[in-house]
Amino acid sequence: FFFKIKIIQGNPSRSDSELIVGMRIFRALSLFLALAESLCAALVDHRIALTPEGRTSELPKNRTALALQLLEREFQSQELPEDRTAVALQVLDREFQKPTTRVSHKSWIQRLGNAVWSVVLGIFGVIPFSVAFLWVNERRNAQLESLISRGQSEAETIESHTADLGDYDGCLVHMNAETARGLDPVSDGRFPAVKFDSGCIRLTSTVEVYQWNEEKHTEKKKDNVGGGETTTTTYSYHKEWSLKAVSSDTFQEPAYENSLHVKGLNPGSHDEINSTVKYGENHYLPRDLATELTKVENAGNVLGKELKFGSYNFNFDGEYYQCPVRMGPPEIGDFRVKFEYVRDHPASVLALQVKDKHRGGHTFGPYRSVPRGLCGTIAPSQLKQTLLDAAKKDSDELYEEQKCLDFGPFACLCCCCNLVTYCFTHMNSAGLLYPQIFSAWSGELSRGECFGSEKMASAVSKWSLRFIGWALLWIGFGMIFEPLEVILDIIPFLGPYLGSGISYAVTIFTLVLTVILATFIVSLAYLMYHPLVGLAYLVLTAGIAFGAQYVAQLLQGS
Numbered sequence: 001f002f003f004k005i006k007i008i009q010g011n012p013s014r015s016d017s018e019l020i021v022g023m024r025i026f027r028a029l030s031l032f033l034a035l036a037e038s039l040c041a042a043l044v045d046h047r048i049a050l051t052p053e054g055r056t057s058e059l060p061k062n063r064t065a066l067a068l069q070l071l072e073r074e075f076q077s078q079e080l081p082e083d084r085t086a087v088a089l090q091v092l093d094r095e096f097q098k099p100t101t102r103v104s105h106k107s108w109i110q111r112l113g114n115a116v117w118s119v120v121l122g123i124f125g126v127i128p129f130s131v132a133f134l135w136v137n138e139r140r141n142a143q144l145e146s147l148i149s150r151g152q153s154e155a156e157t158i159e160s161h162t163a164d165l166g167d168y169d170g171c172l173v174h175m176n177a178e179t180a181r182g183l184d185p186v187s188d189g190r191f192p193a194v195k196f197d198s199g200c201i202r203l204t205s206t207v208e209v210y211q212w213n214e215e216k217h218t219e220k221k222k223d224n225v226g227g228g229e230t231t232t233t234t235y236s237y238h239k240e241w242s243l244k245a246v247s248s249d250t251f252q253e254p255a256y257e258n259s260l261h262v263k264g265l266n267p268g269s270h271d272e273i274n275s276t277v278k279y280g281e282n283h284y285l286p287r288d289l290a291t292e293l294t295k296v297e298n299a300g301n302v303l304g305k306e307l308k309f310g311s312y313n314f315n316f317d318g319e320y321y322q323c324p325v326r327m328g329p330p331e332i333g334d335f336r337v338k339f340e341y342v343r344d345h346p347a348s349v350l351a352l353q354v355k356d357k358h359r360g361g362h363t364f365g366p367y368r369s370v371p372r373g374l375c376g377t378i379a380p381s382q383l384k385q386t387l388l389d390a391a392k393k394d395s396d397e398l399y400e401e402q403k404c405l406d407f408g409p410f411a412c413l414c415c416c417c418n419l420v421t422y423c424f425t426h427m428n429s430a431g432l433l434y435p436q437i438f439s440a441w442s443g444e445l446s447r448g449e450c451f452g453s454e455k456m457a458s459a460v461s462k463w464s465l466r467f468i469g470w471a472l473l474w475i476g477f478g479m480i481f482e483p484l485e486v487i488l489d490i491i492p493f494l495g496p497y498l499g500s501g502i503s504y505a506v507t508i509f510t511l512v513l514t515v516i517l518a519t520f521i522v523s524l525a526y527l528m529y530h531p532l533v534g535l536a537y538l539v540l541t542a543g544i545a546f547g548a549q550y551v552a553q554l555l556q557g558s
Helices: 016-032 063-075 084-095 108-154 287-291 380-391 395-402 415-426 447-480 482-488 495-529 531-557
Strands: 100-106 172-182 200-222 229-242 268-273 277-279 283-285 306-309 312-316 321-323 335-343 345-355 362-365 439-442
Touching: 100 108, 108 415, 108 447, 108 482, 108 495, 172 200, 172 283, 172 447, 200 287, 200 495, 268 287, 283 345, 287 439, 345 380, 345 447, 395 415, 439 447, 447 482, 447 495, 482 495, 495 531
Parallel strands: 283 362
Antiparallel strands: 100 229, 172 277, 172 345, 200 229, 200 268, 200 335, 277 283, 306 312, 312 321, 321 335, 345 362, 345 439
């Protein structure tokens, strides 16, 4: 609300013209003193003392009446909201909220000690880990691009009623003419009454609670004398729907206290996957593929208007089940629940066909890179068996296959590479961190569309992880030069400016160094799988290095 502001100093007979003149003077003084963010809020027949930030030190006792008065003055002849009391109180709380500020100080000796430790951490921790991260990621990218290229030439489009379907076991297949169907019952773990006997592939329940959330903003300022640094931390609070119960015990301001209205209900999102998802007449979808089907619908439209959790009642408002039901805005501790489900629908699959020994028929596994002999001379039957064996490998077996040397002194030298490789092979639920083709989509996608989606997902994961690796490497190089800035800060008055100048120069230098090293790592990885692409990256690396050297010589000459 844009509130009209009037200043009255205890004299109710003062005319509106005098108030307008006084207001204009006050605004001019505020601009002159650069207090643009200050807000002077005074109300008729109320005198409110202001803090230096322009906010009241405490709310008036008759806050409800004051809030309604504010709302009536704002709307005047317009139509007021139905629940005007709740709206006005919410505006008043937000308007008079005062941020909490904490100030801390570090001496020059403390800053220098931290800078020395940052050098140690950068040399022995951040830089080795970032280099290993970039190497493993680029190796994965090269393997996946090679695998997709080979898969496009080997994939076969089949249907569930294709003759001699068993002949395709061990082959990369594309299917898009069948319907995925959930055969077993699916029920929610927190709300047992929410149950589908059949026709549901995935059921997702999302429980949120209305909580205070603390935000922290930190501002650092160097001392003009002594080389120290002052840190000002401002804590602000706002209400929001949260997927977890926020503990207010750690808040800097104890006035903001969280509570839970529904006891025993844990916030968060939870998925239930149908244990038997049949695809067509002869295939079954494994859990990982069933999870990738994304045709999600709101289940509240078929579950009914009311829902119980113990002794608590939840009512459906068209999107969420609310507890308790309120006509106005929610209050701290309120809960809301959303149920979404994926029902039976047509789907497309691109994966390795595997015989299902438990249920009969066929299922799907990941299509992975395998050795194919010299110049690809492996026999077709042997290739199929090799692909089937690769699809059965679990995360530990994949790690043993991909890891670097881990014996003797190599256990220490290759520890970062092995750590990253372990993460990539054990975080593979979506198939994004290990080179393989193992995907399903909602709807009828052609073979070209499926491979296009695979290429897009590969590019997204490649560049996302690249940027993370580059950022880590850049931060690691910056940590090495951090003592230079701190040492210069000890010079009185000029030190902070000299330190900041060195910091900017180091930032540019480390950025160039990061680009050169990262491009070199990319070229080495691609030389193993795409030699021509690797050579192109090597030429690019050399060009960047010579260009940086040439610019440095020009600057030195000038």
